[in-house]
Amino acid sequence: MRVFLSADMEGITGVVHGQELTQNTPSWAEARRWMTADVIAAATGALAAGADEVVVVDGHAGMRNVLFDELPAGVVAHRGPAAGRVMCQVEGLDDSFDCVLLVGYHSMAGTVGMLSHTWHGGVVGEFRLNGLPIGETAITAAVAGHHGVPVVLATGDQYLVAEAGATVDGITTVAVKETTGRQNARCLPLPTTTAMIRDAAERAVRGRSAVAPIVTAVPxxxxxxxxxxxxxxxxxxxxxxxxxxxxxxxxxxxxxxxxxxxxxxxxxxxxxxxxxxxx
Ligand SMILES: [Zn+2]
Incomplete structure (x- = not known):
């Protein structure tokens, strides 16, 4: 079994500020450790559920955030900037995967939620698919669905959890923080969230057949x-x-x-x- 793990940073445990999202700052150096912890928790849960390989696609900004040398055996990292990708956060997603996990995701542009945006907060005011405003959760779910693959887990703040639940029936979610303002949240501690994420990932991967891939009308x-x-x-x-x-x-x-x-x-x-x- 192969599991595709798409990781972003705004919905990671403890992350609340733009400085923590900005490469090569002291704050980012701390936040990338938290991101690595959330990612390892989800990947470990997937491996416990029987995954032979977890492919982690680092999908935030410079896309070299996760600390590669901390990843366990069985976890492959897809690293490197957007300039070398055609599919952004879902680079390499195809029908060889059995399910998708979203870690550290955030809510869509134009909604409340921790540092909400869609793809690029400095460019996109609203993003619509077949007339419906969507965010990155629905983008990833649509691409996964094209390949017949369900999205079974999403982690982030409580607004991301609500958006993911409205996007994918039966998705398992974990709220790692309660957002109270654009850059403010009550953050659960890493030992708590990583245990929650690991358990949820294992349950979600085991129950993957109960979640239907998203079907998008064409053209x-x-x-x-x-x-x-x-x-x-x-x-x-x-x-x-x-x-x-x-x-x-x-x-x-x-x-x-x-x-x-x-x-x-x-x-x-x-x-x-x-x-x-x-x-
Ligand atoms: Zn991001």
Whole structure:
């Protein structure tokens, strides 16, 4: 059995501030240890449930956050920046996997929740799939679903837990902190959350057949409201994007992976105009 583990940072135990998300700062050096602990907890639970291999895709910012030399045998790390990827947080996800775990995820752009955003807080105001506003949980679930793979676990704050529950019927969730403001939360301690995550991951992987893969209607339409019209100006130069509003671009593709590959490239293109967001 192979398990795909997509890891982000905003929903990690203890993380509450943009400095903790920013590579090569002292705060980040601390937070990446917490991220490593949450990831190892989930991977250990998956291995206990019978996984032969867990592939951890580091999916935050520079995507080299998890401390590689702490990962146990059986856990493969997919590391390296977005410039070398076409699928962002789900790089390498295909039908060879049996289920997906989301660790440290966060709620979507435009909603409350710890440092909520979708893909790039300095570019994306709202992200819609077939007309419905979605976040990274639903993006990953849609790509996994295209390959027939269910998403069985999500960890983050209480808002992420609610979003994941509304996205995937039967998903197992763990709230590692209670968000009280954009950069404020009551954080459970690491010994508590890692035990919760390990147990939940084992239960979720064992019960994976009870969770249905997400099915997305095709052709797939993605619309992105950018934060500024200049970002949309820049994206518009990238085909096959259609400009449908002052700040809105549209992508239509035959299937889910192609749609998100084009959307991620569009967001990377707009990053030239990005503003600060994680404040
Ligand atoms: Zn992130």
């Amino acid at each position: 797939v339409t993605i619309e992105i409201d950018t934060l500024s019209h200049r970002q949309a100006d820049r994206i518009e130069r990238f085909r096959p994007v259609e400009r449908v509003g002052v700040r809105t671009i549209r992508i239509v593709a035959a299937d889910v992976p192609t749609a998100f590959e084009h959307a991620w490239l569009a967001v990377e293109v707009a990053d030239f105009e990005a503003g600060a967001w994680n404040q």
